[in-house]
Amino acid sequence: xxxxxxxxxxxxxxxxxxxxxxxxxxxxxxxxxxxxxxxxxxxxxxxxxxxxxxxxxxxxxxxxxxxxxxxxxxxxxxxxxxxxxxxxxxxxxxxxxxxxxxxxxxxxxxxxxxxxxxxxxxxxxxxxxxxxxxxxxxxxxxxxxxxxxxxxxxxxxxxxxxxxxxxxxxxxxxxxxxxxxxxxxxxxxxxxxxxxxxxxxxxxxxxxxxxxxxxxxxxxxxxxxxxxxx
Amino acid sequence: xxxxxxxxxxxxxxxxxxxxxxxxxxxxxxxxxxxxxxxxxxxxxxxxxxxxxxxxxxxxxxxxxxxxxxxxxxxxxxxxxxxxxxxxxxxxxxxxxxxxxxxxxxxxxxxxxxxxxxxxxxxxxxxxxxxxxxxxxxxxxxxxxxxxxxxxxxxxxxxxxxxxxxxxxxxxxxxxxxxxxxxxxxxxxxxxxxxxxxxxxxxxxxxxxxxxxxxxxxxxxxxxxxxxxxxxxxxxxxxxxxxxxxxxxxxxxxxxxxxxxxxxxxxxxxxxxxxxxxxxxxxx
Numbered sequence: 001x002x003x004x005x006x007x008x009x010x011x012x013x014x015x016x017x018x019x020x021x022x023x024x025x026x027x028x029x030x031x032x033x034x035x036x037x038x039x040x041x042x043x044x045x046x047x048x049x050x051x052x053x054x055x056x057x058x059x060x061x062x063x064x065x066x067x068x069x070x071x072x073x074x075x076x077x078x079x080x081x082x083x084x085x086x087x088x089x090x091x092x093x094x095x096x097x098x099x100x101x102x103x104x105x106x107x108x109x110x111x112x113x114x115x116x117x118x119x120x121x122x123x124x125x126x127x128x129x130x131x132x133x134x135x136x137x138x139x140x141x142x143x144x145x146x147x148x149x150x151x152x153x154x155x156x157x158x159x160x161x162x163x164x165x166x167x168x169x170x171x172x173x174x175x176x177x178x179x180x181x182x183x184x185x186x187x188x189x190x191x192x193x194x195x196x197x198x199x200x201x202x203x204x205x206x207x208x209x210x211x212x213x214x215x216x217x218x219x220x221x222x223x224x225x226x227x228x229x230x
Numbered sequence: 231x232x233x234x235x236x237x238x239x240x241x242x243x244x245x246x247x248x249x250x251x252x253x254x255x256x257x258x259x260x261x262x263x264x265x266x267x268x269x270x271x272x273x274x275x276x277x278x279x280x281x282x283x284x285x286x287x288x289x290x291x292x293x294x295x296x297x298x299x300x301x302x303x304x305x306x307x308x309x310x311x312x313x314x315x316x317x318x319x320x321x322x323x324x325x326x327x328x329x330x331x332x333x334x335x336x337x338x339x340x341x342x343x344x345x346x347x348x349x350x351x352x353x354x355x356x357x358x359x360x361x362x363x364x365x366x367x368x369x370x371x372x373x374x375x376x377x378x379x380x381x382x383x384x385x386x387x388x389x390x391x392x393x394x395x396x397x398x399x400x401x402x403x404x405x406x407x408x409x410x411x412x413x414x415x416x417x418x419x420x421x422x423x424x425x426x427x428x429x430x431x432x433x434x435x436x437x438x439x440x441x442x443x444x445x446x447x448x449x450x451x452x453x454x455x456x457x458x459x460x461x462x463x464x465x466x467x468x469x470x471x472x473x474x475x476x477x478x479x480x481x482x483x484x485x486x487x488x489x490x491x492x493x494x495x496x497x498x499x500x501x502x503x504x505x506x507x508x509x510x511x512x513x514x
Contacts, residue, residue, distance in 0.1 A: 112360075112363070114356060114358050114359075114360035115360050115361075115362050115363065117312055117356070117360060118354070118356065118360035118361070118362070118419075118422075119362075120312060120349070121310055121312060121349055121352070121353075121354035122349065122350060122373070122374040122378055122422075122423075122426060123345075123346040123347060123348075123349035123350030123351075123374070123378050123426075124346070124374070124377070124378055125342070125346055126342075128377060128378070132373065132377060133362055136364050137362075137363070137364055140364060211364075213406065214363055214364050214365075214366075214406035214407070214408060215363075215406075215408055
């Protein structure tokens, strides 16, 4: 199967973009929830632009657009920015960051006020409260929706084929141009996405089950205590 | 009224402050655990607290009573700055919380490090328990000692187990809060605040969210704490607790201290018509 070599590229695009995209999402969500008008406006504008335009256009703009600026061409970043690989990752990252920020924001807003007050009354610093109470609770709340977002992102990587990247869809297009067997090739390409996403969604489900133990049926285990003590 | 004697500029000497209060006279000579001075709190145009002065001596168990909307929960929440006072001064174990005017007209802590340090000396038990839902009971109790006070994990673990034993839910230590009854959750919350070795414990209507048959188990734990000589400020509707366990009763009415004294005096023959009316309206 000549499409298989495209899988690593698809996975790389999706996972690198979502790994960095999470930080964009978190930063944008925190900015949107902050009392600071400037920060909030910047984040709102970012989300507005990214959500309001097609990913394909964003990919084109980054790939073709950045070379137009001299200061970018001459910056130390240019060796990276001229690579279609990194352009695709940047576009996917901005994109998932914007959508993800709304999921993270929902998660942050869902954290019960009383649990935060309890943490404050213990004398926890703001950083500690985020680290130990707010983020763990927000992540648990956001996880199902965020898993969905990663799946969407994985499918969106197919657009990177348009800027010459040979991931699954790119290889498929190449094969079709050589063989003219459109249906067969795209059926196989589609099955590959299906398989990857099946594994991905199972992974999210397992993670969710693990993290949501506190809402599940009672299951005393000393392992939990050991983890708490660690 | 005893409290009016305190509506003066700040009394620096805690003994002097105590002597000024007749309710405290019997306890004079002991240190002041908490001192509240000229506390005001507005929510928008509504003046919820209109100048409260209270000194709580170490070992005192103070019940704060009042009809709903009288400001008693707000008063308690102002003590550890969960609510920002509009005006006034809070002194915890001899150290006054440094404040500065905040953006919305209320005070805010000028030194967040100091506030967090003082907060870690003040345990708080909430009406709705507020246990951290993603942590087991044991993790809840160990959290602050380990991460705020940075004490050795093994020590915190053993101590947490001892406190859970004491409130009677040691066997539930690996359970998540959602698996516990309200009474068990509240006892876990009490163990959580005990684990910080607080100098003062604040209870904000600790039994109001509980089914009637679960109230007793929480009150028993609180009575045991009172018997140990812990300093407690308890906002409550439990007249039995106020009468039998606490050694001082404060009745708030429309943001003022309407009555302040020993329970036998206050419940026996209150000078306040409003308080007698309040008591008469309580179910017995």
